[in-house]
Structure formats: structure tokens, C-alpha cells
Amino acid sequence: MTRKRIMSGMRPTGFLHLGNYFGALENWVKLQEEYDCYFSIADWHALTTSYEDTGELKENIINIAVDWISAGLDPEKSTIFIQSSIKEIAELHLLLSMNVPLSWLERCPTYKDQMQQLKEKNIATYGFLGYPNLQAADILIHKADVVPVGEDQLPHLELAREIARRFNYIYGETFPEPQAKLNQIKMLPGLDGRKMSKSYDNTIALSDSPDVIREKVRTMITDPQRIKKTDPGNPDVCAVHDFHKVFTEEAHVGNIREDCIGGTIGCVQCKKQLAENIVKFMAPMYERRIKLLEDRGRIIEILKDGTDRARRFAKETMSEVYDKMNMLELE
Numbered sequence: 212m213t214r215k216r217i218m219s220g221m222r223p224t225g226f227l228h229l230g231n232y233f234g235a236l237e238n239w240v241k242l243q244e245e246y247d248c249y250f251s252i253a254d255w256h257a258l259t260t261s262y263e264d265t266g267e268l269k270e271n272i273i274n275i276a277v278d279w280i281s282a283g284l285d286p287e288k289s290t291i292f293i294q295s296s297i298k299e300i301a302e303l304h305l306l307l308s309m310n311v312p313l314s315w316l317e318r319c320p321t322y323k324d325q326m327q328q329l330k331e332k333n334i335a336t337y338g339f340l341g342y343p344n345l346q347a348a349d350i351l352i353h354k355a356d357v358v359p360v361g362e363d364q365l366p367h368l369e370l371a372r373e374i375a376r377r378f379n380y381i382y383g384e385t386f387p388e389p390q391a392k393l394n395q396i397k398m399l400p401g402l403d404g405r406k407m408s409k410s411y412d413n414t415i416a417l418s419d420s421p422d423v424i425r426e427k428v429r430t431m432i433t434d435p436q437r438i439k440k441t442d443p444g445n446p447d448v449c450a451v452h453d454f455h456k457v458f459t460e461e462a463h464v465g466n467i468r469e470d471c472i473g474g475t476i477g478c479v480q481c482k483k484q485l486a487e488n489i490v491k492f493m494a495p496m497y498e499r500r501i502k503l504l505e506d507r508g509r510i511i512e513i514l515k516d517g518t519d520r521a522r523r524f525a526k527e528t529m530s531e532v533y534d535k536m537n538m539l540e541l542e
Contacts, residue, residue: 217242218355218389220251220294223271224261227278228414230407233397233457238359240283242392248289249353249521252276252514255294255301259342260325260334276510278417281500286513292521293514294349299525304341304348306532310381311344311374319343320366347371351378351386352525359392382535397457404432404450418500421490428454428486433478440477451478451485458488 219239221227227236242248252272258265272293284291294300316322322340338345350358350371358368368391375386400406401413408414415427431451437444446452446468455464467484470476503510533540 214245214247215356216353217246217248217357217359217392218251218350218353219249219359220253220256220349221275222253222257223268223275224257225267225271225409226274226416226418227282228407228409228416229399230401230414231278232282232417233399234361235359235394236279236282236284237397238394239279239289242359243285243288246357249355250279250284250289250291251294251349251521252292253294253349255345256342259336259339260332262336262338263333272514273507273510274418276514277500277503280503280510280513281496282417283496286517289517290520291513291517293518296518297352297522297525299522299529300345300348300352302529303352303532304345306536307348307351307374307378308341308344310377315370315373316340316343319370321363343367343370344374347374350389351375352528353521354387354524354528355389356387357392358389359394361394361396365391385531385535398453399457400450400453402427402431402450404448415489417493417496419493420497421494424490424493425486428482428489431482433481434471437478440479441474443474444471444478446471451481454485454489455481458485458492 219235221231221235239248239250252275254268254272257268257271276291279291280286317340322343325334325339346367347370350368351374358371360368368389372388375388379385401408401411402415403411403413405411405413415424419427428451431454432449433451434444434446434449436442449471452468452471455467459467467476467481471481530540
């Protein structure tokens with residue numbers, strides 16, 4: 212029985228952190244057991260907001276591949292590839308841009324939000340406006356049936372569906388309309404209680420060693436009203452307690468909460484327990500990372516193999532697209 216195909220990706224903008232893991236990567240690892248998965252290292256998308264700073268892009272591509280595989284993505288089960296090495300994606304992006312109305316791109320909520328949030332960057336570019344169209348090309352080139360997304364990404368996927376629908380209407384049935392598969396997300400704040408983000412420097416990276424994890428947890432923000440160990444604490448305003456709900460056995464979370472409220476456990480002890488739980492959880496990832504980094508050539512080999520598989524499928528799709536559009540393809 213043919214498996215349904217999944218397509219997703221991440222931009223290589225630095226080391227991944229626990230927010231990335233629980234926001235998407237954990238789901239990907241599970242999905243590869245029941246779907247034909249294509250996962251793109253989306254380096255062209257990274258240029259939409261960071262085109263002026265590409266000094267670390269090559270290394271970031273390697274790092275994200277290591278993060279993915281260390282977290283459990285299996286190159287034997289999933290196709291892991293570099294977006295920019297599939298030139299057919301750029302071809303399809305160009306052809307789709309000929310019939311995608313400008314108003315569709317301008318109404319994208321992420322476009323408006325990012326323009327506001329990144330005012331300090333000059334991102335009023337053709338590439339940034341058109342990145343939802345490039346995203347659609349990523350999905351459609353591999354004829355994905357399903358795309359795992361968070362709720363905030365649903366407008367992007369709906370736009371990809373509209374683009375597929377419009378192409379099919381004009382040129383004939385070619386692309387399936389990809390369906391959303393909402394990610395099951397465990398929400399984690401950053402070390403300071405804000406959203407976990409590299410820009411806030413408040414993350415625990417998937418690449419952090421056990422000692423680095425322990426030091427980061429030691430600095431976490433707790434209930435600001437609690438001064439002494441015996442003071443009653445409020446777990447509901449404490450980032451440490453939010454982490455306990457993810458990394459501590461469910462049977463023990465209630466005890467920790469009661470001890471905090473009753474002032475029978477101090478923040479230092481609470482953090483030490485949490486740190487060891489996180490270290491234990493991340494130990495398999497860290498061990499796989501160390502082993503993988505011993506052979507950098509193997510990482511390149513995995514990327515080449517995955518990119519070759521992705522390219523073969525993309526070429527087949529583009530041959531069909533050229534045929535449907537009545538264009539003369541000489542190759």
C-alpha cells in the first residue's frame with residue numbers, strides 16, 4: 212500500500228532548540244513511521260530575511276542536518292535534502308508566479324507581521340513578498356498529500372492549496388491540494404519566561420552538553436515574589452514549573468507543585484531536579500550527535516543521497532508541468 216507523502220522544512224538559521232523540537236521535530240520523527248517524508252533544509256527561505264548575512268549559512272546547513280538526525284530523523288526512512296540543490300523548485304516557483312495574483316501574496320498575515328517585527332531589516336523585497344509562492348513550490352514539486360503545520364501556519368498552507376487549485380483549473384489536474392496535519396505541540400517558555408527564541412538568547416539548544424544544560428537551568432527565572440526557600444511559591448508564574456510539566460514524570464509534577472506552594476522545596480533544589488531530567492531526556496540525542504560529528508563526510512553523504520532522491524521526483528513533476536503548460540522541453 213502506497214504511503215501518503217509529507218513535506219515540511221526548516222530554515223537553517225542556527226542551532227535548533229527545545230522549542231523547535233517540541234514545536235515540529237518531535238512530530239516529524241513520529242510521522243516518518245507512517246508517511247513517505249520529505250524534509251527540506253530551506254536555505255532559500257533563510258535568505259528572505261537574512262540575505263545580507265550569509266557568512267554562516269553553509270555551516271548552519273550542516274548543523275541543522277545534525278540536529279535533525281540526532282533528534283531521531285532516519286535518512287533510511289525520510290528524504291532529507293537541501294532546498295537550493297533542487298533547481299526544479301526555482302523553476303516551479305517562477306512558473307507559478309506567472310499566475311499567482313499579487314493580492315494573494317499581499318494579504319498573507321505573516322507578511323504583514325514580519326514587516327512590522329523586522330522593521331530594522333530591509334526586507335521589502337520581491338523575494339520576501341513572494342516567499343509563500345516559493346513555499347507552495349516546495350510542497351507542490353513533491354506532490355505532498357499532507358503538510359504538518361502549527362495553527363499560525365495554516366494561512367500559508369491554504370495559499371498553497373489555492374495556488375494548486377488555480378494551476379489545475381488553468382492547465383489541467385496536476386497537483387494534489389495538500390491537507391494540513393496540525394502539530395501536537397508541548398509549549399515551553401524560554402529560560403527567562405518569554406517565548407523561547409535565539410534572538411532572546413533564552414534557549415536550550417539540542418546541541419548543548421549536559422554541563423551547559425545544568426548551567427542554563429541554574430539561571431532560569433522563577434517566581435519573582437519568592438525570596439526565601441520557606442516562602443510560598445507560585446508555580447503558575449514560574450518557567451521552571453512549565454519545564455517540569457514536560458520533563459518530569461507526571462506522578463511527581465503534582466508533588467513538586469505542592470512543595471513549591473508549601474515552601475518545602477527551594478528553587479535551587481527544584482532546578483537541580485529539572486536539570487537532571489532534561490539531561491536524561493536529551494542524552495540519546497547528545498550521544499547520536501557526538502557519534503555523527505566524528506564523520507563529517509557521512510553527513511555530506513546523507514545530504515547528497517537525500518537530495519538526489521528529491522531531485523529525481525522533482526524532475527518528474529516538472530516534466531509533467533511543462534507538458535501541461537504546452538511548453539517545449541528539449542531535455
